[in-house]
Amino acid sequence: MSVYDDKPWLARYAPGQPAEIAGEYDNAVDMFAAAVRRDPEGEIIRYFDGRITFRELDELSDAFAAGITDAGFTPGERVAVYAQNVPQFVIAQLGTWKAGGIAVSVNPMNRERELELILQDSGASVLVCLEGLYRDVVSKVVANTDVRTVITTSELEYQTRDDQRIFGGVERTPCEGTLDMAQMLERFRGHAPPVVSLGPDDVALLTYTSGTTGPPKGAMTTHRNVVFNAQTYRDWVGIGPGDVVLGVAPLFHITGLIGHIAVSLLTGAPLVLMYRLDPAVTLETIRDEKATFTVGSITVFIALMNSPGADKEALASLTKIYSGGAPIPPSTIKAFQSTFGHYIHNIYGLTETTSPSHGVPFGADAPVDPASGALSVGVPIYNTVVRIVGEDGEDLPPGEVGELVTSGPQVVSGYWNKPEETANAMSGGRFRTGDVGYMDEAGWFYIVDRKKDQINAGGYKIWPREVEDVLYEHEAVREAAVVGVPDPYRGETVKAFVSLRPGARADSDELTAFCKQRMAAYKYPRQIEILDELPKTVTGKLLRRELRTREQPQSPSS
Missing domain, CATH: 3.40.50.980 (Rossmann fold)
Incomplete structure (x- = not known):
């Protein structure tokens, strides 16, 4: 029996349903051209007082x-x-x-x-x-x-x-x-x-995602990928020309590229841009522009809750809200709903899945895993098959934890000029996400851990190796190990452990400033602890796991 059989509302979103939504346009230019023909004088971009x-x-x-x-x-x-x-x-x-x-x-x-x-x-x-x-x-x-x-x-x-x-x-x-x-x-x-x-399989975008080693990788997002997931947002959420899209996600990010730009080009809904996110300006903009839909990191919505003037009237029009890119505490969903009267729907995907592969159907509340307290990331979107596999690559039954492997029209064609990495991650059209989770008996998916060492700070992805490489450029640094540690606002933040060369001197403020000058603002370590020696295996490999464990909050009984 299918896990969808006793959930009629969920069965609509089962893998492979409905097939007819795929392939409305051969490319994103044709998609835009159709919108121009429908309403040439309609507004597509609003930028403060500009139209x-x-x-x-x-x-x-x-x-x-x-x-x-x-x-x-x-x-x-x-x-x-x-x-x-x-x-x-x-x-x-x-x-x-x-x-x-x-x-x-x-x-x-x-x-x-x-x-x-x-x-x-x-x-x-x-x-x-x-x-x-x-x-x-x-x-x-x-x-x-x-x-x-x-x-x-x-x-x-x-x-x-x-x-x-x-x-x-x-x-x-x-x-x-x-x-x-x-x-x-x-x-x-x-x-x-x-x-x-x-054509549908021509590359439209190179969107860069960091690798565990070496330089960043350019995910080759095709026109088919762009059109398909623009349609997904439209049909999953119910976005039309009467909506107004609020651009809170960075446009360079896959969420902004698809959940803001592509969905506006497809539906005709105006896209409201604000240059940079300022909570007070965002609240004013929502009110003035009557924004109805947005998708962004949970940190955006936390910032709005904590901004002066945050009340139900301020967000009265913003009824279609999605959040992805970082884990969402159920308590934050409740607090936001209490403040503004609107529910934040979870959505999940990666750069390699052109934004969503899963989502909470609009109008439904995501269940919470009673064991871990994790909020479900939803169910697979249209035409998408997501398998939970074990270490041997075999499918696991509902309730068992394994790696998420995604197949569907939104999976990118590969990594730019990296055939070996493409083959390793996307063999046979199945993308190994590196994220670990499970599916319950009702078909809801949960992310419970990450297989890799990636740090997720408010939706921005950071690899420890990149931060460590910068630290090693400092003349006083002997060894460096970087881990993600809990942070009440960003979910995780970057912490570095450093040992110094014999006779060298440097303090945490100096090392932080050194990194800040050489890295994007979201990457540099917010905490640096200097140790005499960093923990290692007998072969000399640094033990990030041990450092990460010591930073986890302890239960009252421990």
């Missing part, structure tokens, strides 16, 4: 495609977009596709070393970035990459409010040797983009 219609976005992205083609860009090349949540991100992404290219999303918190790795690995020939990022980061590394054309822009474009809470200290900065995006778009406005043919 961009579908017709205008179509023209701007055409101009971008024509402009980079004029600069020598050819189909199949990559355009890296290194920016916050601004309209230019969407313009560049669409324009890249129209030129037959692949968009590479880059975290704007990345510093020189991290940016250079991604640019070198992707082989990007065009880089779009904010003027401040060009001055502070790009100008120092671009000569070491294949980038031929740098296009700069400002977060002050497309709006006139100039809110100092958001834009305090931001000034227009001419960047010598780069193309100004506004000038390029004006020059090529009205030009027809090149004629290109995009």
Whole structure:
């Protein structure tokens, strides 16, 4: 008997149901073109007091495609977009596709070393970035990459409010040797983009995810992946042109790329962008724009709860709320519902599954595992089969813990230029997630542990090896081991244990500052403890497990 047989509402979401939702469009450009035809004068982007219609976005992205083609860009090349949540991100992404290219999303918190790795690995020939990022980061590394054309822009474009809470200290900065995006778009406005043919299996995005060792890996997200999971959000949640999408997730992240940009391009629901997340500004924006749907890290919703003016009226319109990327304590769900009157639905996926592979059906409450207190991440989404497998790769029955292995139209085609890693993780179209969990008798899935050493700080993924490598660059450091430790706000935070070279001196503040200068803000260790010796095996391997165990909270009886 199927685990779905006695759950009629759940049976609708069983693997393989309904097959007809797959493949509405061959590519994301066709998906957008259909929305333009439906409502050319409808708003697609709202950015403070700025408004961009579908017709205008179509023209701007055409101009971008024509402009980079004029600069020598050819189909199949990559355009890296290194920016916050601004309209230019969407313009560049669409324009890249129209030129037959692949968009590479880059975290704007990345510093020189991290940016250079991604640019070198992707082989990007065009880089779009904010003027401040060009001055502070790009100008120092671009000569070491294949980038031929740098296009700069400002977060002050497309709006006139100039809110100092958001834009305090931001000034227009001419960047010598780069193309100004506004000038390029004006020059090529009205030009027809090149004629290109995009198929469902062509790569649309390279979205970088860290590996356990070596450089980051670019997940090759196809147009099929993008269209399918945009449809998933639309049909799973019930999003239509009457909705308003609140862009709280970073656009460079797979959640922002699909749960914000792609779902708006598909449904016609306006996408509200706010440059950076400020809780007070976000509450005002929800009220002013009558936002109805969003998906983001649980830390976003915790910040909203703790912001002045947080009450039911502030979020009255925001009735469709999803959260993923980090574990959600059931107590937080209850507190949010008590404050605002709305339930936060869990959703689960990875970069390699193009955002969701599981979700709590809209309108349903996720069960809580009575043994661990973990909140269910939901059930598999449309056309998706998720297996729980043991160490031998064999399927496990409901209730038994194993690794989640996902198959479906949202699984990416592989890792960019990494055939061995692709074969190891995605053999036979089955993606080994590295996450450990189980399915209960009713078909609900729970994540109970991670197979890898990855740290999840408020939805941002951090690998200990990368932080350790930076610490080892400090002349006083002899050994370093990094683990995730419990944090009441971020879920986990980064802690480093360090031993010093004989005769060397350094304190935790100095080492923290050293890392902060060399890493994205979410990666550097918030805690550093200096020990005489770090625990090791007899072969000299550092024991992260022992360090992690000592940092776990102790029960009253222990």
